[in-house]
Amino acid sequence: MLQDLKKKVLEANLELPKRDLVIYTWGNVSAIDRDTGLVVIKPSGVAYEDLKAEELPVLDLEGNQVEGRLKPSSDTITHILLYQAFPEIGGVVHTHSPWCTVWAQAGKAIPSLGTTHADYFYGEIPITRKLTKEEINHNYEKNTGEVIIETFEDKNPSYMPGVLVNNHGPFNWGKTPQEAVSNAVIMEEIAKLAYYTQSLTDAVKPIDNSLLDKHFLRKNGNDSYYGQVTK
């Protein structure tokens, strides 16, 4: 079942090493079929070159594996919580891509320092609070999902398609697994730009709201005028 979605999840996972977001098995992409509420995700610890679409594990939104013999990614429960909390998303990706990981390790949100950022992320890219010792020791992966959702209490996941988990690394999402991955690629590029911009000048400030609005809204939302009309 879900043959098409499995193919898309496979392709999206293969984008990760191709786009230099991961080495070895350091990342995973999933997608959800909203009709059935079933999630397809990368198996744990399997090399990208060995992945086969038909072998990808399938789980329901309670985390029960309903298909596939391979164990799903150890981050599966985090993905599932995001699908539960953010009904508008269809794909989730987690990597340890270097520039985002650097910001996560430094415990810093990524400020919006230019129009490249504003084209895709509507404001500062948030970072979660640190997990408590208790949250680390019991249900760590579930609590990772919970702390992301807590961070987004007052945020729109469509306007901010990514987050940094403190001391850890980035999670991204999108309407499809493909869009989730392109958001991860772009957040990595923006994290790099922000690092060097901050390093070049002490006086750097986030861009003005009018410029943020202009760039985000000309590419996203109802009045966008970027790209070809596809409707």
Added chain:
Amino acid sequence: MLQDLKKKVLEANLELPKRDLVIYTWGNVSAIDRDTGLVVIKPSGVAYEDLKAEELPVLDLEGNQVEGRLKPSSDTITHILLYQAFPEIGGVVHTHSPWCTVWAQAGKAIPSLGTTHADYFYGEIPITRKLTKEEINHNYEKNTGEVIIETFEDKNPSYMPGVLVNNHGPFNWGKTPQEAVSNAVIMEEIAKLAYYTQSLTDAVKPIDNSLLDKHFLRKNGNDSYYGQVTK
């Protein structure tokens, strides 16, 4: 019409991902046919691998589309204003190449710190002032062109084939779209060199005018003696 120019514009656009100046659709190259005053430019939001020469949009210098069904780049009006203001140029390119974008986000001109810079750019590479809220909210792309032209009031675009748009990124130009792209590649390299040079020493100063003159003028202008004689 303009078959040859369309091919050149296509090739110049394909140089952008090949030279690592862009990811996804983050850049655009145009060219002008000075006899007819017609401009060929990349369509908006189309992936480089899907571009076809015969489908490239053609516009006149008033911005009216005279050929092609695809919508032109959202930056088209900026390109057109540059062709109007700088009669000596034949190609324009805009990217978010990382090192130039870092300087643009930091709001800093790129000082001339060595002979590599002096070989191609005759002095500090300028940065525009920030646009006002009013200029951002109304006719943003037109005002982007205007602020570049304002920055060049006292400058020769043949001696300074590029600019940083504040908070945004680089624009470059040249006699041909190919030369515009090679100037973009070189400005990116120079932006990188300048970043690390400034980081290595607090005391760095622009090179002396005699060295700037020597290097720029041995490669450019009437008394140049670099390269093969091709006349």
Added chain:
Amino acid sequence: MLQDLKKKVLEANLELPKRDLVIYTWGNVSAIDRDTGLVVIKPSGVAYEDLKAEELPVLDLEGNQVEGRLKPSSDTITHILLYQAFPEIGGVVHTHSPWCTVWAQAGKAIPSLGTTHADYFYGEIPITRKLTKEEINHNYEKNTGEVIIETFEDKNPSYMPGVLVNNHGPFNWGKTPQEAVSNAVIMEEIAKLAYYTQSLTDAVKPIDNSLLDKHFLRKNGNDSYYGQVTK
């Protein structure tokens, strides 16, 4: 003899340039056959593309060459000392990979700043003390091995599969030569992340022990739950 092991050592050596850990001949991988106590290692100063499995030198644990006409790596005695001191390891690798070399040249251990580090290295990655003038002038390569072993007096080499040699560069090991190389690749990535994390913030601290335990122990040791069950 040791045909299979020689093939594995050849493949592991070829991973070094492929993974951008070395240029020219700047690295070497060895493996030990614990049954016979024989060590297979890269010959000295031979280009990776010219290596042939059947020509790899074989030595016993006293350092006597028992097979092969090519001279073994000048670092051979260091490798042999590690095999003597750490009976649980089966492969050793030495490179001058840039990020690890930077930390080694700075004379600094690599602090554990995030979960990527904790997934593979159980705490700060140690750096040896500097060798004395006497230790440099007499039996330099032997003393390099000795100072690594001294550094690990109170450490478990299975929980810390690598070290920085002061002013020099990294050594890594693993159960197999392949695992030694993947540990070298990962230590290089972690060294890069740590460099940029420290540069981004003055206030950076090692991660909490609970997070270190969680990540290291979910991937390593008896209660790990990462990857597929292969027993």
Added chain:
Amino acid sequence: MLQDLKKKVLEANLELPKRDLVIYTWGNVSAIDRDTGLVVIKPSGVAYEDLKAEELPVLDLEGNQVEGRLKPSSDTITHILLYQAFPEIGGVVHTHSPWCTVWAQAGKAIPSLGTTHADYFYGEIPITRKLTKEEINHNYEKNTGEVIIETFEDKNPSYMPGVLVNNHGPFNWGKTPQEAVSNAVIMEEIAKLAYYTQSLTDAVKPIDNSLLDKHFLRKNGNDSYYGQVTK
């Protein structure tokens, strides 16, 4: 004439883009035939992919072109002066490779901060003084050669196979054009390591002389014991 040498010079020039030392035409390699005193060098401003061995210009040590219709590199006179001053060298290379250029632009010699440096360069890599206005305006390329030679008054070019020209970039040499290029590749790597090492710690000092001696002399000179015996 000099067919073999021309082939070697061609190959050495092609190494420059392959090893990421140059973009476009930003570098040149030459070689000398010591029997005839003739120098083969890259033509000026010709793309690497268009170079043909038989078309490479040949000059004598007075700078007279004795073969070939293409104009030689504008840096030819600098190369020739080095061949005159350093009788032990057979190849010279000049590039604007980024890390060396950064040190040159910062006006700083590259300190010997680790064994990687010591393996190839016997001490700090020197930087020339700046040229005077007079030296820039008259016979610039000749004076570039002179200032390198002045810098080496008390140095052995075999023990220090490279130099930084102030505000400009690196020159390297070797017994052959191939060795000159590998020295350029290695100096670029060392310049990168030194940059990041200095950035990581304020307290960094050059390595001790005993370690410098050990590493340089085990790879170079009469008592070296690195690599295979080829005599």
